[in-house]
Amino acid sequence: ILHPLVNRFLQPYALPRMDFSKEIPDDCRTFVVIPTLILSRAGVENLLERIEIHYLANRDRNLLFGLLTDFPDAPRQHVAKDDLLDACAEGIRNLNKRYGRANAGPFYLFHRERLWNPSETVWMGRERKRGKLDDFNEFLLGRSDHFAEKVGALDQIRGIRWVITLDTDTQLPRDAARELIATMAHPLNRPVLDKSGIVRRGYALLQPRVSVSMESARRSRLANLYSGQTGLDPYTKAVSDVYQDLFGQASYTGKGIYDLRAFVEATQGRFPDNTLLSHDLIEGEHVRVGLVTDVEVVDDFPASYESYSKRKHRWVRGDWQISAWLLPRVPDANWKWYRNPLSILSRWKILDNLRRSVFELTLFLFFVTGLWTPDALVRATIMIVILLMPAFAQTFFSLLRIPPRRFWRSFLRETATQLLRGFLDGSVQLAFLLHQALLMSDAILRTLYRRLVSNRKLLEWESAAQAELGGSKGLSLVTIYLFACPAVATAVATLASRSEQGLDLLPLLILAGWAASPLSAEFVSHRVRFRRTQEQSDLQFLRDISLRTWRYFVDFSTPEDHALVPDNVQQDPWIVAHRSSPTNMGLQLVADVAAYDFGYLTAPELSKRLEAVLETLQKLETMRGHFYNWYDTRTLEPLPPRYVSSVDSGNLAAALVTVKQTCLDVMEAPLISGSLLKGTKDHCELVRHSLPEGARTAPIMKQLQSFCSEMSGKPEGLFHWDGLLTELAAGSSKFLPGIEWLCDHWKLRERGSLEDALYWTRALHNRVVQALDTLHQLAPWLSGPLGKQLRVLGSEPRVSKLMTELNRIPTFGGLEQQYDTLEKMCRDLLDSEWMPGAHRQALRNLIDVVTANREQSKQLIDGFERIAAVAHRMFHEMEFSFLLEHDRKLMSIGYDVERQRLDHSHYDLLASEARTGVFLAVAKGDFPREAWFRLGRKLTSYGGHRTLLSWSGTMFEYLMPALFMRTYEDSLLAEGLSGAVRIQQLYCQTRRVPWGISEAAHAERDASRVYQYRAFGVPVIGLKRQDARDLVIAPYATMMAAGIDPHRATANLKDMAARGWLGDYGFYESVDYSAGHPEVVKAFMVHHQGMGFVALANALLDNPIQRRFHADPLVLATELLLQERLPVLVDET
Structure with a gap:
């Protein structure tokens, strides 16, 4: 209620900005980095693609782009998947070759080795994301080097003034980096540190507005509901934020641009190691954060309820770990206690996060403790009203600003949509209230125990990518509490129903909804699909x-x-x-x-x-x-x-x-796929449709039906494809002369229709022949005498692996590898003593055929590569300016x-x-x-x-x-x-x-x-x-x-x-x-x-x-x- 009320009376505050529309000046050199984990080959490819896209959307000679990487936690310092680092390093080198000049490119990789962490009892990257950024800052300032692997033109890293840090799934829109740098460069925004070493005026860190991508918002019902308005908004130049508009400073959420020297000076030595899971808010309050609401970056939203809840559990643990900074005195990196330099506003932000973390638990206790009292129905109603209050408040404040009459229709539509979304939001919160109360209680108690008693596992963390992939083994904590919900709800309902007051219908329905939490989680985690199926x-x-x-x-x-x-x-x-x-x-x-x-x-x-x-x-x-x-x-x-x-x-x-x-x-x-059969079947269908009524004799129609039926199958393996296409080619060869004869002898008035049928019959035959020729051209062992020899050889059990490879359908790009594999297998078999003479000759013939055929496959692949290069060059030669x-x-x-x-x-x-x-x-x-x-x-x-x-x-x-x-x-x-x-x-x-x-x-x-x-x-x-x-x-x-x-x-x-x-x-x-x-x-x-x-x-x-x-x-x-x-x-x- 407070936020829309403030927004109603305050104009959004826009930070001043320089004009860097032409280029970023030399004294504003900036590094864009993604602190991340190397998890899988697909993950590496995604990281390389992401950083390439960041570069293409924000090209400037004074912008550099880097990956700050760790390996995931492991019981040993080195494990099998660590070779993924080589693939990542090679990818960075390739990007620099593609976009760089004179052996220098804009892309970099900085990788740290795992270190033993006795607190976490695991080998891991020091201090996770915070540690990567700390080490990177120290490296840029020339103070220390904790990176075991560095790729890129290191001699080009000089005079870096600012760093833009992004999450792995963050999209940096076109020219967003330039706008952030231009805002940071304005004299009124430059940071000024006080005697205590924290920023009191200006900003050492600026954060853009963060929205959710349209694609991720459509991945599930939950993402669609919680993402709010998605997509770019070119109509709004500045957006209201309560903290920014009222107090001139915002809260940091992990993405933004920071002043390298001011950031290090304000945060260095401030925090003990192995204590901060979530460093964003606490660091932001030391360096002073400004919100640049007219610059937008785009994030993904968790698709499933499980990944959403895991993220929330992690955030709450992080919020409670920094609760010590509410106290008058706080510890530094050496556990020496000193006077807390944070302002009242900064402490309020920490406290407000703690308040939010106990919201569901408070509502749950308020409702449950009332079930044994006469006001159970009243409490249930109050709980529902509290959950729906934001929807009512939003609608009320919207109606206070009724636009001119010509906008009424869209205004009423939007207001109704917001009200409906608010009701759905409240309903989802109500459905998962018990689960969230259990989960948040776990997060709070777990943090307090670890912080005050064990001092272990304070950095326990699962990345968003790991959460989406279900990185942990066995049942997750979220799932365990979901399965506990039916038992808890049933127990509460049973006990309450035996009380003197009994159980009213509304509380019973609420408890039934909580019991159905696992089903609800499954429902909201799936996408709404409006299938546009056609006959x-x-x-x-x-x-x-x-x-x-x-x-x-x-x-x-x-x-x-x-x-x-x-x-x-x-x-x-x-x-x-x-x-x-x-x-x-x-x-x-x-x-x-x-x-x-x-x-x-x-x-x-x-x-x-x-x-x-x-x-x-x-x-x-x-x-x-x-x-x-x-x-x-x-x-x-x-x-x-x-x-x-x-x-x-x-x-x-x-x-x-x-x-x-x-x-x-x-x-x-693949070398051959079902699309060829579907395309050939289309030709067969047109032959059938184009035949005039008098020519649709039973034998012709039966043969056409047989063709269509054979083309509806799904051949598996090259030998199956060869047999099917050979049969179809023979059949079409026999069918074609009959149509040609009909065309020559049919009545003149029907000849036009028959000529159409003849055209498609010839096209049908040509399709089958072309497919068969392609197959024999690139898999020559299927045809001729060699094909027969290999089929005889296939009856020998000891060549089963060779026959499997001969039958495997490769990709066009994988043909060369298949040829290599076949040659090696043949030579290994020829070296064996059991091989009879006839079989040996077949293997030698296979080697000869594969060797001779390499040039044909190379020509095809080279042709496509040549076409791609020409198309790429012609596109880039087009000057639109x-x-x-x-x-x-x-x-x-x-x-x-x-x-x-x-x-x-x-x-x-x-x-x-x-x-x-x-x-x-x-x-x-x-x-x-x-x-x-x-x-x-x-x-x-x-x-x-x-x-x-x-x-x-x-x-x-x-x-x-x-x-x-x-x-x-x-x-x-x-x-x-x-x-x-x-x-x-x-x-x-x-x-x-x-x-x-x-x-x-x-x-x-x-x-x-x-x-x-x-x-x-x-x-x-x-x-x-x-x-x-x-x-x-x-x-x-x-x-x-x-x-x-x-x-x-x-x-x-x-x-x-x-x-x-x-x-x-x-x-x-x-x-x-x-x-x-x-x-x-x-x-x-x-x-x-x-x-x-x-x-x-x-x-x-x-x-x-x-x-x-x-x-x-x-x-x-x-x-x-x-x-x-x-x-x-x-x-x-």
């Missing part, structure tokens, strides 16, 4: 559409057009537009990737297609790494006027990032090369296809972070659904960037995208047409009978004035929405198919209703084909394109921009 027939329909759409890229990628798919094809009259744009090229590349994911391409085919396109792109004329708006695909000359389109460049850049990550992904992919209008921090629509000037128009809306380009320009560092937040975010509503305003109201503006960029649940973009789709549906419902409006070709033609093209949108969500009589439906717009609203999208596409809107290459371009009747525009445009195809891949295959795009380190370092929360107040007029 198998619907999924197959969408895959059929995907395959038809993919045909466009197969048929029109020709040597005549240098492997570039022409911009569009028109059927009546037949016109092929032999030109291409950067967007077309990018979508063609990503369509190839999606086809590989669907199983329509093998890995060698994917490599060949990607390399052909990139080879062509390298021949094209560019400007500052950007491709021009249009090129002739036959001559490769740019089409006049030469122009650099910002949106086109952004789309191609995103595709190049995706292609690079795909090539790296392929290395980890000259496309920024620096005064307004907005991206221009493009650069006119002929006139040598930037276009005066610019993109200023978030709901725009341009946000991909802006995002990547920020990620590369070409645009400042501010450019993203300069994009307009005005919300509008229609039919009770909110969305972001766009320029034209097209589906393309909202959903094109979502092909690559994730949409985080409950974020501003999630609301905008889902709202736009729903509003389109409602608008088209009022017009009584299928939904899906976007830019498209329409029925109007020019003198050459070529369809014209322009943007069509929903007027109510677009700023541009449009004629409501213009109504053009584009099926690709619905395909793009398949990941947003799969059920309605599928139903809509089925309706379109039933209306005859399907052609050879999927859905036609559009259907024009402007004249009052539907006119089908029988054309296909490559970028619409690509958008629809890639969107279906994301919808059907669990977002593979988004996943690969977000796997890029630059994107990872910037993706927090996409996790923007909805504003509390929205003008929905």
